[in-house]
Amino acid sequence: MKVGIIVFPGSNCDRDMxxxxxxxxxxxxxxxxxxxxxxxxxxxxxxxxxxxxxxYLRCGAIARFSxxxxxIINHAKQGKYVLGICNGFQVLTEVGLLPGALIRNRDxxxxxxxxxxxxxxxxxxxxxxxxxxxxxxxxxxxxxGRYYADPETLxxxxxxxxxxxxxxSAAGEINSENNPNGSLNNIxxxxxxxxxxxxxxxxxxRASDAAIGATDGKAMFESLLMVNx
Amino acid sequence: xxxKYHARIYVTLRSSVLDPAGVAVESGIKQMGYQGVTGVRxxxxxxxxxxxxxxxxxxxxxxxxxxxxxxxxxxxxxxFELTQLATNH
Numbered sequence: 001m002k003v004g005i006i007v008f009p010g011s012n013c014d015r016d017m018x019x020x021x022x023x024x025x026x027x028x029x030x031x032x033x034x035x036x037x038x039x040x041x042x043x044x045x046x047x048x049x050x051x052x053x054x055x056y057l058r059c060g061a062i063a064r065f066s067x068x069x070x071x072i073i074n075h076a077k078q079g080k081y082v083l084g085i086c087n088g089f090q091v092l093t094e095v096g097l098l099p100g101a102l103i104r105n106r107d108x109x110x111x112x113x114x115x116x117x118x119x120x121x122x123x124x125x126x127x128x129x130x131x132x133x134x135x136x137x138x139x140x141x142x143x144x145g146r147y148y149a150d151p152e153t154l155x156x157x158x159x160x161x162x163x164x165x166x167x168x169s170a171a172g173e174i175n176s177e178n179n180p181n182g183s184l185n186n187i188x189x190x191x192x193x194x195x196x197x198x199x200x201x202x203x204x205x206r207a208s209d210a211a212i213g214a215t216d217g218k219a220m221f222e223s224l225l226m227v228n229x
Numbered sequence: 230x231x232x233k234y235h236a237r238i239y240v241t242l243r244s245s246v247l248d249p250a251g252v253a254v255e256s257g258i259k260q261m262g263y264q265g266v267t268g269v270r271x272x273x274x275x276x277x278x279x280x281x282x283x284x285x286x287x288x289x290x291x292x293x294x295x296x297x298x299x300x301x302x303x304x305x306x307x308x309f310e311l312t313q314l315a316t317n318h
Contacts, residue, residue: 057273058301065298094301101303108249148246148304182247 001227003029004042006072006088008063013049013085013205020208020221021046027224034066044081044224045072047088049141049203059102059144060090069095081125081224082197086142089189089199098192098199099157100149102142106182110143114214115180117188117202118168121161124191125227126198129219135172136216138202140180140188145201147183147190154184165189165200231280233314234287240300240307241272275299278314287311 003021007014014031022029032039039045053062063069069091076082076097084092092098105111114137119130130136149157157163165188169178179186181201189200204217242248248270255269281287291309300307 057299061298061301093303099303101301103246103304104249106247106249108253150245150303182249 001027001043001224002041003027003044003046004032004039005029005046005048006032006034006068008034008050008052008066010052010054011048011050011087013203017046017048017205020205024208024218025221025225032068034063034068037067037071039068039071039075042075044083045075047082047084047091049086049088052087052091058094059087060094063091064094073097076197079194079196084199085203085205086201089201090144092197092199097197098190099153100147102144102201103146103148104144105142105146111145111180112141113180114139115202116168116170116178117165118172118174120164120166124164124195125223126220127164127223128226129223133172135168135170137207137214138204138217139206139214140202142181142201145181145183147187149184157190158185160193162190162193163187164191164198165202230282230316232283232316233278233280235312235314236277236279236287236291236309238275238277238291238295238299238307238309239272240275240305242270243304243306246304284311284313
């Protein structure tokens, strides 16, 4: 499993991610500048958090037209893995690899917090190290993280079990009181129908090192070690 | 023959999308004392100049630019006004 981390102007979680994949898990990891187009050596592409192109126009809108994006679309179409975190999730919706959009938080605040999430499925590569319905705590840090999709798209997501993480209470209750940004159906992370593309607003890479006091995210990356590529 | 056009592009949130910034501004307007103001929605205004063979070509280019970049059709609508600036022979 070789990891490629995309670096846009304005990315700021790229090195956090490399610290986890290479530093903690010893996975071969390469930083990929957004002008590159040959990513054929990569198994897992990570689009990290940050403020690509300053979040100008809309979050992720301009990153969509970086040269590396066509290679990422082809990578995904081949069934290889793509993970978008925070700004990376916004980029994946802008480019159409995941449905819907991430828009301004309901209460307009930039939220920097640690929040509980329920893991909806553990039959996927991404979550095989978690229990089904396990409640984990991940950091969130976003101003535009409110998941929105039209009713038909939302129904399709639910019918196909594409929602992987939802905001919840510490006890796992999914309700509007425990929905930090106003996301529809408390959605925090979704996959595409094939399951090889995952986008999520919370930051598992910021909860993978005991030295910084949170380790609930580490299992997500450990599950990648079980894949033989 | 190439013509130069000036475009004024308006990008607005779809009516189904909650606009919390619009709600906040509306409450500010009411604080000012204008109790009769409702329905505040905040959008974007973009100007650009472009070269095209004719008005139809300019509209085609603008539609593509808006659909792919300036507006996100999942959450936004757009419209534009086009003015011809000059003709280059």
